[in-house]
Amino acid sequence: MIPLKIMLIAGEPSGDQLAAELVVALRTELERRFPGRSVEFFGAGGPKMAAVGVELAIDLTEHSVIGLIEVLKNYFKFRRFFHQLLDLAETRSPDIVIGVDYGGFNLRFAKALKARASWKPKLVQYVSPQVWASRAGRARTIAETHDLLLSIFPFEKAWYAERHPALKVEFVGHPAADRFTKAEAGRPTVEGNPKKRVLLLPGSRVSELKRHLPVMLPAARCLAGEGFELAMVLPNESLRELAMPMLKASGVHLNLRIGGLAEELRSADLAIASTGTVTMECAFFGVPTVALYKTSWSTYEIGKRIVTVKYLAMPNILADEVVFPEFVQNDATTENIAAAAFELLRDERRRAAVKESLAEIIRSLGEPGAARRAAVAVADLLPG
Numbered sequence: 001m002i003p004l005k006i007m008l009i010a011g012e013p014s015g016d017q018l019a020a021e022l023v024v025a026l027r028t029e030l031e032r033r034f035p036g037r038s039v040e041f042f043g044a045g046g047p048k049m050a051a052v053g054v055e056l057a058i059d060l061t062e063h064s065v066i067g068l069i070e071v072l073k074n075y076f077k078f079r080r081f082f083h084q085l086l087d088l089a090e091t092r093s094p095d096i097v098i099g100v101d102y103g104g105f106n107l108r109f110a111k112a113l114k115a116r117a118s119w120k121p122k123l124v125q126y127v128s129p130q131v132w133a134s135r136a137g138r139a140r141t142i143a144e145t146h147d148l149l150l151s152i153f154p155f156e157k158a159w160y161a162e163r164h165p166a167l168k169v170e171f172v173g174h175p176a177a178d179r180f181t182k183a184e185a186g187r188p189t190v191e192g193n194p195k196k197r198v199l200l201l202p203g204s205r206v207s208e209l210k211r212h213l214p215v216m217l218p219a220a221r222c223l224a225g226e227g228f229e230l231a232m233v234l235p236n237e238s239l240r241e242l243a244m245p246m247l248k249a250s251g252v253h254l255n256l257r258i259g260g261l262a263e264e265l266r267s268a269d270l271a272i273a274s275t276g277t278v279t280m281e282c283a284f285f286g287v288p289t290v291a292l293y294k295t296s297w298s299t300y301e302i303g304k305r306i307v308t309v310k311y312l313a314m315p316n317i318l319a320d321e322v323v324f325p326e327f328v329q330n331d332a333t334t335e336n337i338a339a340a341a342f343e344l345l346r347d348e349r350r351r352a353a354v355k356e357s358l359a360e361i362i363r364s365l366g367e368p369g370a371a372r373r374a375a376v377a378v379a380d381l382l383p384g
Contacts, residue, residue, distance in 0.1 A: 003038040004030060004382070007094035007121075008045060009085065009109060011060040011102035013204045013235040014277040015127070016046030018175055019100040022126065023052045025375035033379055042092060044085055045100075057088050060102075062238070082109060089113055089121070096122045096381060103129030107138060110145045122381040126150040126374060128169075132159050133309040133317075143167040147381055150374050153318070154364055172373040173366030180262060180284040196345055198223050199264050199287070200232040200254070201273035202243075208274050209239055211294040212332075216272055217250040219338040228345065230254035231268070233261050270345055272337060275312040275326060282324075283315045283361055288344040288354045290337055291316075291326040300329045315361055323357045 006026065010019040023041050030039050041054040046061030058081055063074065082105070089097060097113060099106025103125070110123045123146045131139040132155075142149055143164035151157055151171045160169045200220060202212040220230050232254050234240050240258055247256070257264060261278070265271070265285040273279055275293040282289040291313040295303070311317050313326045325340040327333070344351060 001037050003040050004034065005040045005042070005092055005094040005096075007089055007092065007097045008041065008043040008049065008054060008100055009060070009098070009102065009106055010043075010045040010049065010100040011063075011105055013046060013061050015101040016048045016061050018126065019045050019054070019098070020048035020052045021175060021178070021371040022098070022100070022374055022378075023049065023054055025371040026378060027053075029372070029375040029379045030382075033382075033384075040092075042088070042094075043097075044081070058084065061236075078105065082112075085109065086112060086116065089117065093117075093119045094121050096124060096378060098124040098126055098378065101127040103127075103138070107141050107145075111141060114145045122147045124148045124150065124378055124381070127152055128156050128160075130309075132156065134303070134306045136163075139164055139167075148377060150377060152365075152370065153314075154366065155318075170373070170377045171366070172377065173368070173370040174280065175370040176281055176284045177362070177365060177368045178370055180265075180281070195227060195229045196269035197229045197231060197267055198341065198345075199268040199271045199273075200230065201261075201271055201278045201282075202232070202234075203274035203276060203278075204235045204239070206239070206242060207295075208276075209234075209242055212274055212292060213243060213246050215292070215294070215332055215334050215337060217246065217252050218334040219272065219341060220254065221250060221252050222334075222338045223341060223345075224252065224254075226342075231264055232256050233264050234258055270341055272341060275328075277314075279313040279315055279324060283358045286355045286358050288351055289313075289315075289324045290340045290344065291324045292332040292337060293326070293328050294332050295329070315358065318361050318364065319357055321357075323354055323361070 008019050010016045027039060044058040044060045045054060045056055046059055050056050099110060106125060125142060125146050128149055128151050129138055149167060149169045151169055152174045154171055157169045157171045160167055200216050202209050202216055224230055234243060237258060265287055268287050271282045271287050271289040273282060273289050273291055275291045279289060279291055293312055309317055311326060312328060313324045315323050327336050
């Protein structure tokens with residue numbers, strides 16, 4: 001019996017985890033629908049995908065970049081990856097190709113593959129690019145190339161239906177609901193250790209670490225001087241090696257951990273985080289957060305001309321108000337971050353209001369089961 005072939009492409013640590021969860025759910029769903037038929041998972045991603053049996057041609061998570069300058073510097077490398085994956089798709093002829101987040105790469109890949117693939121694979125994008133925030137024209141590309149868009153935010157389905165009604169969009173819920181269902185906000189009470197705990201989350205890319213830590217660490221030193229405990233979570237060892245010289249130079253003493261974000265958020269009273277995916281994880285744990293984002297001058301100047309939303313942190317976007325104080329580019333200073341952190345740590349009424357807002361946001365994102373619902377929607381694309 002001919003095996004089912006599914007190709008996945010994820011380019012960042014968050015996408016690697018999301019893809020791995022989808023693969024586990026897909027394997028179960030496909031075994032149920034096609035008993036006795038083998039399934040091959042292959043493509044590009046990271047260690048979590050490899051751990052669940054995806055055959056990786058490229059570990060893209062090792063090369064994650066953000067911002068125009070970083071993209072241009074690495075153009076030829078990513079061009080080589082792009083064509084390597086196109087060749088892989090032609091060689092293996094997958095039944096389904098799933099782009100997991102990583103929209104800049106995956107949308108172009110899907111368009112190129114659709115023009116080139118004689119066997120007509122089904123094309124899926126899991127996690128919509130933030131087309132509702134900037135460059136809405138990308139939605140037309142998705143509508144023209146893709147068979148299915150899997151959305152993790154509830155407002156996106158209506159947004160697409162209004163503009164591109166022919167595109168099949170399924171809201172599957174937010175994957176963090178599965179990861180953190182049993183999480184409880186706030187630090188557990190530990191007798192004899194009443195200190196509040198602050199968690200630093202500078203980002204998952206080298207460029208984020210280089211831009212965010214220099215303003216985070218002095219703010220953290222101010223907090224430590226007032227008796228607050230400090231911790232930091234990074235997703236991999238290479239970022240730890242990059243961070244260590246900055247930590248030593250700053251004189252800040254903290255508990256640095258590779259992975260284990262859920263455990264650290266469970267015991268955190270406050271986070272200082274980049275405005276990316278991690279702000280939603282902070283929201284799921286009910287952790288008040290100071291969000292920041294710094295990028296290159298050119299990327300910022302371009303971005304402020306095309307971004308149409310008022311906020312960058314997703315909890316703020318979903319609430320349409322400032323739940324997490326956020327500081328962008330020149331406003332992302334040590335002084336601003338420290339001041340906002342002290343307010344959230346000391347003002348119990350403000351903390352309670354933030355937690356209430358976060359609980360409402362999380363309720364809007366649906367019940368656990370995102371990966372299972374996504375797997376069902378993908379499997380529905382296959383002939384019975």
